[in-house]
Amino acid sequence: MSIDQRLAELGITLPEPSAPVAAYVPAVEANGLLHISGQISFAEDGSLIKGRLGEDVDLDAGIAAARRCGVMLLAQIKAALGSLDRVERIVKLGVFVSSAPQFTDQPKVANGASELMQDVFGEPGRHARSAVGVAALPLGVSVEVDAIVAVKA
């Protein structure tokens, strides 16, 4: 089964890969590793998912925001590689959660992106990860996730 078939099975439609909001590119491949720029949380309707965990965004909304970052990562990977079937392994996710100082459930939020990768890719979707709470994110979004992906030779 191709990854596109797997996405269809999961009911996931990839969005248009978003253009960078500034002077950089969505992804660069070098030495077998694809580095993907931090993807900010967009809702399915293309609006930004904004707000801070522990303040005006609850845990479920944060998890959903992280999953949407993951969907946009998939869209960027597909645009960069031509096909998601060229993914050898999701190597690392870097998850940044806009957090009030007392919010400490960044791992649960980050699981929104992590579980998506495992659902879509299976074993090759299991990745290393860091998850931290930051003071503020671009355009006021709730979550930003970047990634490193190993590409099939």
Place this chain on the structure above:
Amino acid sequence: MSIDQRLAELGITLPEPSAPVAAYVPAVEANGLLHISGQISFAEDGSLIKGRLGEDVDLDAGIAAARRCGVMLLAQIKAALGSLDRVERIVKLGVFVSSAPQFTDQPKVANGASELMQDVFGEPGRHARSAVGVAALPLGVSVEVDAIVAVKA
């Protein structure tokens, strides 16, 4: 001298590598680089080292917390590679310090992990690094450190 012998000489006992607190894996090797997930600060007794630098954690406690993250990184590297002697080079540490806005000694805190790597590995333990102060960390810990390690062919 093996790295295990060096650890013994330094009086360092590796803990059980902690299980990820969420849906990811501790380490992924791809193209000769091992990416290790962010390790949060656990004390020797297995309890979490919590609190914020510049607020309720002093500098010495922060340095000790970063060192403990480093010890857990060693445990994860050993679990992933089978032996610490397979480390070619510690390439990069990413150090996240839970920080009150006026706390600016992140480099001193991060040295707790950096000096450990140099003590254990010598020249191959000398690494690139970033150290930043973040609003909040998983489970309320004081420090989180991730790593990239080059693996011997």
Place this chain on the structure above:
Amino acid sequence: MSIDQRLAELGITLPEPSAPVAAYVPAVEANGLLHISGQISFAEDGSLIKGRLGEDVDLDAGIAAARRCGVMLLAQIKAALGSLDRVERIVKLGVFVSSAPQFTDQPKVANGASELMQDVFGEPGRHARSAVGVAALPLGVSVEVDAIVAVKA
């Protein structure tokens, strides 16, 4: 035209590469990728560019601070590789902006470093990027930027 000639054309003078403020090294090359430590914002006169975006540093000053981090990255890359002509590609910049909670223009700030890389290297200077707002940075600086660079074989 060599990159040094291009720097001269742009009127950019590289500073002495700053010594790490702690127990690590400026850059490590492994498997064709050079990882450069987070560079903090120094002004041309060698003083630190301090302060927080959205608080006591305005957007233009933040952009200038990010550009100065980029200039220091260039100095570190040159010191590590001997020549900037050995750069195959700027792969990734990680941009950390000291941010008040309501400041959300991290991408504009980060462009100070990103546009520099494109000006200096052209197409090979176009990189992946993450940009986040953090609670505090080392020594109170406004911006810190780290980088991954692909090196010519």
